[in-house]
Amino acid sequence: VDSKQPDKSLVVHQLKAWDENAVSEVIVFRGETTVVVPREHLMRAAAYLASDPSLHFSFLSDISAVDRFPLEPRFEVNYHLLSLDRNERLRLKVRLGGSDPVVHSVTEIWPTANWHERECFDLMGIRFEGHPDLTRILMPDDWEGYPHRKDYPVEGYR
Amino acid sequence: MTTIETVTGQENTMVLNMGPQHPSTHGVLRVVLELDGEIVLKARPVIGYLHTGIEKNMEAKTYSQAITMTDRIDYLAPLSNNLCYCLAVEKILGLDIPKRAQYIRVLLTEMTRIASHLVWLGTHAIDLGAMSVFLYTFREREEIMKIFEYVSGQRMMTSYFRIGGIALEPPPRWLDRVRSVIDSLPAHIDEYEGLLTNNKIWLARTKGVGIISAEDAIAWGASGPMLRGSGVAYDVRKAFPYSSYEEFDFNVQTQTAGDCFARYQVRVAEIRESIKIVRQAMEKVPAEGPIKAVMPGVVPPSREEMKASIEGLIYHFKIYTEGFATPPGEVYQAIESPRGELGFFVVSDGSTNPYRVKVRAPSFINLQTLPKLCEGRLIADVVACIGTTDIVLGEVDR
Numbered sequence: 001v002d003s004k005q006p007d008k009s010l011v012v013h014q015l016k017a018w019d020e021n022a023v024s025e026v027i028v029f030r031g032e033t034t035v036v037v038p039r040e041h042l043m044r045a046a047a048y049l050a051s052d053p054s055l056h057f058s059f060l061s062d063i064s065a066v067d068r069f070p071l072e073p074r075f076e077v078n079y080h081l082l083s084l085d086r087n088e089r090l091r092l093k094v095r096l097g098g099s100d101p102v103v104h105s106v107t108e109i110w111p112t113a114n115w116h117e118r119e120c121f122d123l124m125g126i127r128f129e130g131h132p133d134l135t136r137i138l139m140p141d142d143w144e145g146y147p148h149r150k151d152y153p154v155e156g157y158r
Numbered sequence: 159m160t161t162i163e164t165v166t167g168q169e170n171t172m173v174l175n176m177g178p179q180h181p182s183t184h185g186v187l188r189v190v191l192e193l194d195g196e197i198v199l200k201a202r203p204v205i206g207y208l209h210t211g212i213e214k215n216m217e218a219k220t221y222s223q224a225i226t227m228t229d230r231i232d233y234l235a236p237l238s239n240n241l242c243y244c245l246a247v248e249k250i251l252g253l254d255i256p257k258r259a260q261y262i263r264v265l266l267t268e269m270t271r272i273a274s275h276l277v278w279l280g281t282h283a284i285d286l287g288a289m290s291v292f293l294y295t296f297r298e299r300e301e302i303m304k305i306f307e308y309v310s311g312q313r314m315m316t317s318y319f320r321i322g323g324i325a326l327e328p329p330p331r332w333l334d335r336v337r338s339v340i341d342s343l344p345a346h347i348d349e350y351e352g353l354l355t356n357n358k359i360w361l362a363r364t365k366g367v368g369i370i371s372a373e374d375a376i377a378w379g380a381s382g383p384m385l386r387g388s389g390v391a392y393d394v395r396k397a398f399p400y401s402s403y404e405e406f407d408f409n410v411q412t413q414t415a416g417d418c419f420a421r422y423q424v425r426v427a428e429i430r431e432s433i434k435i436v437r438q439a440m441e442k443v444p445a446e447g448p449i450k451a452v453m454p455g456v457v458p459p460s461r462e463e464m465k466a467s468i469e470g471l472i473y474h475f476k477i478y479t480e481g482f483a484t485p486p487g488e489v490y491q492a493i494e495s496p497r498g499e500l501g502f503f504v505v506s507d508g509s510t511n512p513y514r515v516k517v518r519a520p521s522f523i524n525l526q527t528l529p530k531l532c533e534g535r536l537i538a539d540v541v542a543c544i545g546t547t548d549i550v551l552g553e554v555d556r
Contacts, residue, residue, distance in 0.1 A: 029487040029488065029489065030249050030250065030252070030487065030489050032488075032489055032490060034488075058376050058377070059376055059379065059392075060379055061379070061490075061492070061499060061501060061518055062490070062501055062503065062516065062518040064503050064514075064516035066488075066505055066513070066514045067514070078488075078503065078516075080490050080501070080503070080518070084376070084390070084392055087397050087398075089398075089490070091490065110377065110379070111377050111378055112377065112378045112379030112523060112526060114526065115522065115523065115526045116523075136206075137205065137206060138205065138206040138209040138555060138556075139206060139209065140206070147211060147214055148213065148214055154211075154214055154215065154217070154218045
């Protein structure tokens with residue numbers, strides 16, 4: 001354990017103390033902490049993490065989606081947060097069912113989420129409610145299907 | 159006459175399509191500009207022209223094969239990509255890399271940073287009308303490319319870092335070549351700075367142009383020189399050291415103005431810092447020692463071992479035919495690439511192929527700030543703003 005890194009569990013403790021319902025699972029793997037957040041609590045938890053002066057996760061590094069097809073809940077959306085003050089990373093994870101891959105957009109909290117969410121929508125078909133411009137970004141506008149889904153062939157449909 | 163719908167809804171504005179084929183967009187970037195005379199009202203970057211599905215393709219390759227894809231993401235800094243991906247997979251495996259390999263990795267990625275910044279400086283200068291700088295920076299960059307070729311066999315698509323270490327023992331006297339290039343560089347950088355730093359045209363085109371505040375840069379996820387030019391001293395090498403960066407002595411370069419000139423100063427200063435790091439790495443690299451970690455079944459055995467022992471032969475065969483399985487889990491590994499925080503999010507399901515690879519491409523995210531940089535300014539400044547974000551379209555589109 002790197003001594004310069006603050007105790008990871010502190011953030012999780014604080015989050016749990018703030019609202020126990022906002023944390024449904026905590027995964028620690030290779031020193032990285034993942035907090036699984038129920039979909040309905042994502043916005044509140046994200047706003048708390050970003051704005052609380054002792055946490056201040058003001059930098060959103062990345063948003064990525066993973067397709068667990070054919071398992072359910074099928075999709076995972078991962079938010080990689082960084083606190084420049086604490087010099088600490090945290091991953092939020094939201095699990096979404098295959099029939100209803102919708103989650104609220106975090107663009108209000110982190111404007112940088114705009115393109116990340118467009119990419120998740122474009123390639124994985126996750127819809128972000130309240131996104132200002134949820135259009136395809138990497139694929140052509142008239143493309144059909146979501147290429148990064150596991151039921152989409154690597155070579156495409158021929 | 160067909161009318162194009164404008165974003166602002168104002169009359170008497172003009173929509174101008176810049177790119178995707180345009181000499182100063184550094185590839186196939188398209189920017190839709192809405193203009194009021196010479197003033198940019200709205201700028202909307204349109205990307206995806208170079209999308210080749212690298213992340214998807216990596217899922218269909220074994221962990222080792224996928225390294226070749228990483229070269230092609232950011233083709234100006236292939237070794238940075240190699241390093242970040244290898245570190246991510248090594249993190250999943252829990253592999254410890256021998257110090258000698260770590261120092262060689264540091265040395266070569268810093269050379270990559272110098273080469274990448276030289277390309278940036280040359281092309282940015284040519285965008286703004288300073289032709290000669292381009293010729294000089296490419297001359298020096300070529301010397302660095304020659305070192306990459308000498309070490310790995312390839313100028314650009316090196317794939318030199320492998321999971322567990324580096325591919326080959328570096329050739330004899332390679333450090334002499336590195337030294338001769340590194341020793342010649344400071345004088346050359348003085349030369350570029352002599353041409354640009356106090357040049358009136360250069361100052362007029364970059365000072366006060368494309369300003370982004372520290373708050374905006376953080377909110378928009380900008381990293382690397384884009385963030386440090388606005389006064390935020392965030393550098394992954396210092397904040398989350400990897401590959402023994404904590405043993406090296408260097409400074410994080412920042413400027414506070416947040417304009418194109420500040421980013422120019424940051425990058426030039428970073429070249430000098432990289433030279434410092436390379437010098438230290440040359441001192442640290444032991445002449446002999448292991449270049450690969452020991453993990454049978456994951457790290458390929460040496461040639462001699464493969465020829466002489468039955469286990470070596472079996473492992474060699476298995477690694478190169480079916481690959482190796484990794485423990486299930488997911489990691490996010492970030493490094494400081496020349497463009498900013500490069501991250502690889504690798505998800506393993508316990509099989510021999512990565513289940514999902516997501517690249518946090520710094521140029522993709524830095525490009526998102528372009529409207530912030532150039533809206534409300536002259537159309538000529540758009541070129542300066544694109545240049546100063548230092549985008550590589552291969553990385554933006556992946």
